[in-house]
Amino acid sequence: MRYQLELTLRHAEGALTRVLGAAERRGFRPVSVDGEAQPDGDRLYLRMTVEGERSDEALQGQLAKLYDCLAVQVVPCP
């Protein structure tokens, strides 16, 4: 299955690595990643598409637990 996620992260050291690492460790393969930092540097907006056999809820929950993840939602894949 392919899922697309939209995330709002703290623009903190390691935040992006944490998200990518958590996705891969939980069994999801990132196939596209796109994002940009808010101009004032406080937030990082990320759109990520992943493939995996497990449910999107499982990944969403794990990402939501990350301290630097302020919001995460699964959106329909284009």
Added chain:
Amino acid sequence: MNGARWLVQALAAEGVDTLFGYPGGAIMPFYDALHDAVQDARIKHVLVRHEQGAAFAANGYARASGRVGVCVATSGPGASNLVTGIADAMLDSVPMVVITGQVATSLMGTDAFQELDVFGMTMPIVKHSFLPRRVDDLPRMLGEAFRIARSGRPGPVLIDLPKDVQNGDASHLAPHVPLPAASVPKAPEHSLHAAAALIAQSRQPVIYAGGGIVLGDALEAFRDFVAQTRIPTVLTLKALGVLPAAHPSNLGMLGMHGTRAANLAVQEADLLIVVGARFDDRATGKLDEFAPHARVVHLDADACEIGKLRAADAAVHGDIAAALTALTPSCAAQALGFHAATRRAWRDICLQRKRVFAARYDAPNDSVYAPALLKRLSEMAPQAIVTCDVGQHQMWVAQHWRFDTPRNHLTSGALGAMGFGLPAAIGAQLSLQMPQAMAAQVICVSGDGSFLMNVQELATLRRYALPVKIVLLDNQALGMVRQWQELFFEKRYSEVDLSDNPDFAAVASAFGVQAFHVDRAADVEGALRRLLDAPGPALLHVAVDQAANVWPLVPPNHNNAQMLDADEATSLPGTEDAYARIPVTTKEASDALPA
């Protein structure tokens, strides 16, 4: 005031009374600041002899007390030596703050001496980590580190502290004010109604209790729920003690080395009430055959655990204590309601099995029978905090020690880290408030393989005169691996022989720790008494039979009703299949590794 001095003061403000650590180059400003705090007795520092000992000691401190354990090491190898202890804290949800020195920010990324990206290395094994680049980052990051470590599902938080941040001017920083832990929200009403409805329909319910009860401070609510509902209860390794061992509803531990009563109850249940447990593979056996007739009510503070491995028919996400308290009145009434007679009969079956399949301690020969020794020691030291290493002795402790409170059982459950026991015992002893600390009984049960992994911490025991008692069960082998090779790898014993072990009593004596030896069953009672009566630290070296295995055992890729025992088991009518010996192939065994 520099950053390091501000940090030491802030640790004291967080209520940290004890640090476990080992100094080195990149953490020297911190240790310089610590010097005054130690001299003034504001903070105690325990100098271990290997950084892994510091991590496990902080881990044991936190497990025994429920407070945040703190350990410190320098950059590079000091930091990397902490990794196993941090991972253990992550997997067993232990609140810790880990402080590592780092080279100065100007040198980071240049492959400087003892530079290591511990921030990156530990990312998968921490709840969070901080790398303050400026002194001004310290107040927010320290406060958040402690708040994150102790909030919700606890875990370890790393602060990687560059040397220039430690040395930077912090005179403008305000004194530290700790942040309160974040509270876990209450479960939604509708989820509680759904859970209550399923429990009401159940004829053969079983409570499957896990370590989340302890982490969620839900012990009292849980015990009340069990007492009021009288539902048979099985415990995970981490939950031993959430019900007293002698509690009538306590069927014991489930899983690979669980009791028959517990495993059969789960396999026959029509409802599992899962409280703070996570369907760990050592508990479930073959997952698709685990509790095959049961619907599932799952209570957990961590939403990710609900439905992760087994779908929940009623998911109760939120504060466990509040959820149990809310459910207790209606569930207690159900015990007297429509299915009352069926429930009583079910409970009677469970309790009958508990009696019939109770462990026996009448080993016939003269050699020391480890389960009997542990049972006797638990009777002689009923209030003791027990730390374990990993292997056969760990399972014997779980099976035969009679725990009445969960924080008295400290074991590396999820990671299964050999070398945990001795430093964890040091941490546990120091977690107790003075003057009770030195009066409390802390016992480390270890094996000959595990013990040598952190044997250097005997020096720490001696230095601080900690009265930890060590029971070293020595079978001159890596016993659990040997057991699996015997049973599932056609007795091809590969690299498990430890017959060239040192003279452990002499080793202990060399560290200044008194030691005794026992190798006959008839001498066990006297040896245990001598150990417990010994002032200060002491070690009892116990020679045990290498052929002794841990029973019962659920073989890999089998369900929990398919337990093996050393002897042909007796069976209750109608359950013969559950006790039949079953063929196990090497291939099946290779799919799972020993604990």
